[in-house]
Amino acid sequence: MTVALVDGNNFFVSCERVFNPRLENRPVVVLSNNDGCAIARSEEAKALGVAMGTPWFQMRDLARQHGIVALSSNYALYGDMSDRMMAILAGFAPEQEVYSIDECFLGLDGLAGSELADCGRRIRACVRQWIGIPVCVGIAATKTLAKLANHCAKKCLAGSAGVCDFTRLPAVELDRLLARLPVGAVWGIGPRLARQLGDLGLTTAAALRAADATVLSRRLSVQVGRIVCELNGIACLALEEVAAPQQQIIVSRSFGIPVQGLPELEEAVASYIARAAEKLRRENLRAGMLHVYARSSPHRQDATHYHGSLMLPLATPSADTLVLTRMALDMLRRIYRRGPVYQKAGVALLELSDAAASQASLLPAAPDNAALMQALDHVNARWGRGTLRSAAEGVRQPWQMKRARLTPGYTTAWDELLCVS
């Protein structure tokens, strides 16, 4: 197997730069929901020492000093740019596995070895020209090695200009390269596994590659054994072109303002349910279990800290916003306590099953109003999300998350297009 891993460099920041060239060569960070922590950083911001996950309030001084530009996350824009990027990349290979919003694997089996790096360069140039996003390409015999090759391409350790092809690298050179990478840089080796492997004296990717797969399978897990095989060029992980069916749908948000009253919490939970149920219906699923929680800030570990949570099965699996809302609000009232300052609430739909293959209940249950839900989804698809909604979601929604530094929906809203004179 020959596989490429293509991913966007500092993807969210790059998306912003396409529509605001003044952000080029400046330190830029994109903040998480509610303008909380840094979730994407430009190279310039990384060089200033801004770590992933740094809370915005902690880097304010640094930002003022160095002119760091902080932006709210514009997921509508990033989602559209991601769709464009994945569609472009799909044109380069017969097989594609979209791995995350900004990276995908491409199966390059048909290409001759000498053409691979050239193909990588063409991919890079095309994505850069068509949508303005810089990408790096790692090419290797397995997905795990392709991930590492991509890492090397990004850090300019081997190959040139954002493309790194392990398949043409002499074994000695590959060993030298892997000896410089910590074992934690290997795909699938998290901090805990890295510690365990470190205890066994395996601290670099090269050491893990040279280890005995069978022994590690026995001592740690089959997964680790598989990673060792993959590092040796024996493919154990196939390209997964079809995404696995969703296990759960979670919608949770921090509030833009501190919330204490039940009415605001009810509005928030009803809105999250509406969003989750819409996703549920789009996937043609029903939920059999509902989880609702509300909590105060985890940074406030005093007596007033509270985390209320409840999970309950539905009598009959449902995809009806109104059925789910009624139940979620009932659950919320049971976990609500007067006193705490709530900072976040969330809902999760679990035990998802195919709507077409659901089992009828013995008990008489409130049936889903499928026609009403279809009308609801059509209206909101045509006129915008939230046009038609349950009264429980509220009107003004003062608790909505803060996105004070949000850029326009350049590709997703007619009245927010790029203006040019």
Added chain:
Amino acid sequence: MPRLSCPEGVVVPPGAPLLERPVPAGFPSPAADYYAGRLSLDAHLIEHREATFFVRVAGHSMTGFGIHDGDLLVVDRAGTPADRSIVIAVLDGAFTVKQLCLLPEGVLLRSGAAGHADILVAGERELVVWGVVRWSIHKV
């Protein structure tokens, strides 16, 4: 109620029409064999779906080229700009819509209205062609 059956392997998404158009119960439509779908503006105006962006015009500097204040531009980033293309350019970090003229003495960005000077890009100035304008959509 009769059950709806589909040939094996055909998945009908909920809400999707089973047929493109209603089928007359009486005499079969003589047009059915010729039905080729309705015209789509997207298909007409957009050559490269992924590389096409919409941009709004602000100002009157390009009226001579038929591009007016408030018009919607269909911009394609996939093609290479040619001499005399109308382009979205980034000049020293700012967006502008101009005609690209490749002259022996350098690149000239031409405006299309009196009172708006042409710009000869020279020296330290940085010019990037962001995309090529394919269509201007004007509301009458």
